Amino acid sequence: MGKVTLDYSKAAGFISEEEIGYISKLVEDAKEQLVAKNGAGNDFLGWIDLPVDYDKEEFARIKEAAKKIQSDSEVLIVIGIGGSYLGARAAIEFLRHGFYNNISKEERKTPEIYYAGNSISGAYLEGLLDVVGDRDFSVNIISKSGTTTEPAIAFRIFKKKLEEKYGKEEAAKRIYATTDKAKGALKNLATEEGYETFVVPDDVGGRFSVLTAVGLLPIAVSGADLDQLMAGAAEGRKLALEQKFEENDSLQYAAIRNILLRKGKSIEVLANYEPSLHYVSEWWKQLYGESEGKDQKGLFPASVDLTTDLHSMGQFIQDGARIMFETVLNIEKSRGNVVIEEEAVDLDGLNYLAGKDMDFVNKSAMNGTILAHTDGNVPNLMVKVPEQNEFYLGELFYFFEFAVGISGYLLGVNPFNQPGVESYKKNMFALLGKPGYEAQREELLKRL
Numbered sequence: 001m002g003k004v005t006l007d008y009s010k011a012a013g014f015i016s017e018e019e020i021g022y023i024s025k026l027v028e029d030a031k032e033q034l035v036a037k038n039g040a041g042n043d044f045l046g047w048i049d050l051p052v053d054y055d056k057e058e059f060a061r062i063k064e065a066a067k068k069i070q071s072d073s074e075v076l077i078v079i080g081i082g083g084s085y086l087g088a089r090a091a092i093e094f095l096r097h098g099f100y101n102n103i104s105k106e107e108r109k110t111p112e113i114y115y116a117g118n119s120i121s122g123a124y125l126e127g128l129l130d131v132v133g134d135r136d137f138s139v140n141i142i143s144k145s146g147t148t149t150e151p152a153i154a155f156r157i158f159k160k161k162l163e164e165k166y167g168k169e170e171a172a173k174r175i176y177a178t179t180d181k182a183k184g185a186l187k188n189l190a191t192e193e194g195y196e197t198f199v200v201p202d203d204v205g206g207r208f209s210v211l212t213a214v215g216l217l218p219i220a221v222s223g224a225d226l227d228q229l230m231a232g233a234a235e236g237r238k239l240a241l242e243q244k245f246e247e248n249d250s251l252q253y254a255a256i257r258n259i260l261l262r263k264g265k266s267i268e269v270l271a272n273y274e275p276s277l278h279y280v281s282e283w284w285k286q287l288y289g290e291s292e293g294k295d296q297k298g299l300f301p302a303s304v305d306l307t308t309d310l311h312s313m314g315q316f317i318q319d320g321a322r323i324m325f326e327t328v329l330n331i332e333k334s335r336g337n338v339v340i341e342e343e344a345v346d347l348d349g350l351n352y353l354a355g356k357d358m359d360f361v362n363k364s365a366m367n368g369t370i371l372a373h374t375d376g377n378v379p380n381l382m383v384k385v386p387e388q389n390e391f392y393l394g395e396l397f398y399f400f401e402f403a404v405g406i407s408g409y410l411l412g413v414n415p416f417n418q419p420g421v422e423s424y425k426k427n428m429f430a431l432l433g434k435p436g437y438e439a440q441r442e443e444l445l446k447r448l
């Protein structure tokens with residue numbers, strides 16, 4: 001069986017063996033600290049053992065709840081933001097049909113899935129309420145803290161719609177709350193109203209929570225195989241924990257990106273060649289951005305969807321300020337393919353491709369781009385994923401999670417907190433007139 005691997009051969013011209021040898025010792029130290037749980041943020045390391053040590057009773061309950069939602073709902077609304085949103089969406093788009101919500105119900109066999117509470121746009125919510133219409137639906141409200149404004153507002157609106165449609169008692173049976181085991185407004189509301197609840201463990205931060213109920217319930221509703229996802233993550237864990245630096249792709253990824261950062265490559269661009277990976281990049285950006293971007297340090301995580309963005313951002317990557325390196329996510333065996341056929345008259349000049357399939361064209365574009373970008377002084381790394389299935393996604397999630405822990409320690413930051421995200425919230429609450437923010441409000445209004 002294959003595995004998720006890192007190939008940095010195309011970046012070899014930018015990095016020497018000595019540099020790798022030097023940093024490998026630091027990486028091994030960081031790993032020791034991470035696994036011994038004696039480094040910064042060590043009260044948020046529950047994700048390390050999650051693939052092998054999770055709540056089996058809750059896991060079974062997640063599957064049961066998913067079955068109920070599949071049987072009584074045409075639509076599931078998943079409400080959450082950041083780590084309480086991106087993992088589920090990344091997995092569902094990676095694993096399920098590329099046009100999941102648009103294919104026929106008969107073919108899909110599972111509810112349509114939409115996301116809310118990931119912005120404060122009234123126009124978006126109004127549109128989504130129209131999409132649900134009079135159809136049967138359920139809601140999975142996800143918030144670790146239980147107090148985040150965006151999902152709280154969206155939940156209030158969908159809760160009302162449910163209660164109007166089904167009455168309070170039946171509505172409560174269609175609401176699934178994923179939150180802290182004991183505290184927060186959402187937990188209190190769930191207890192008060194009798195919702196089924198799932199737990200975000202205390203020691204698993206939001207951006208590391210995709211393999212808890214946070215990600216697992218929506219992923220199960222979409223029809224994906226949770227057992228395979230967990231098995232893949234367990235394999236990823238084994239590889240990350242047990243292999244020495246020379247064979248350990250996750251450790252090597254942390255090492256190479258830090259070498260490049262120290263050479264002034266302060267942006268990492270994650271590139272994919274499959275639209276269904278767009279949200280994997282979004283999940284990755286939160287994981288890396290919130291983990292590393294602090295104390296005035298860090299690599300800025302950016303992403304591009306290719307070849308799409310070669311027609312927009314491609315110019316900058318090839319030729320603009322040399323401040324970045326690129327990491328290509330390569331799905332080795334595409335999950336779908338279309339053959340290009342010969343035409344009698346070659347008006348579009350494409351007959352030279354007759355008999356070739358789209359994946360051959362896509363991979364040729366990828367390989368050509370990697371060489372062009374390398375020639376343009378953009379070091380290229382590649383993360384290879386053998387196939388687009390649950391097992392390898394689980395492995396990929398773990399690969400990136402483990403690497404960011406190591407990478408954060410190499411940088412000398414606490415990769416498991418996110419103090420910076422509070423600043424905008426304080427200002428927003430003050431401007432909204434939330435009780436307790438009166439003094440700040442006066443100050444801010446003067447500045448606007």
Ligand SMILES: O=P(O)(O)OC[C@H]1O[C@H](O)[C@H](O)[C@@H](O)[C@@H]1O
Nearest residue numbers: 082083084143144145148206421
């Ligand atoms: O799950 P919640 O508590 O609602 O948090 C949702 C997200 O928003 C916060 O502001 C943090 O920046 C994220 O790390 C978190 O994933």
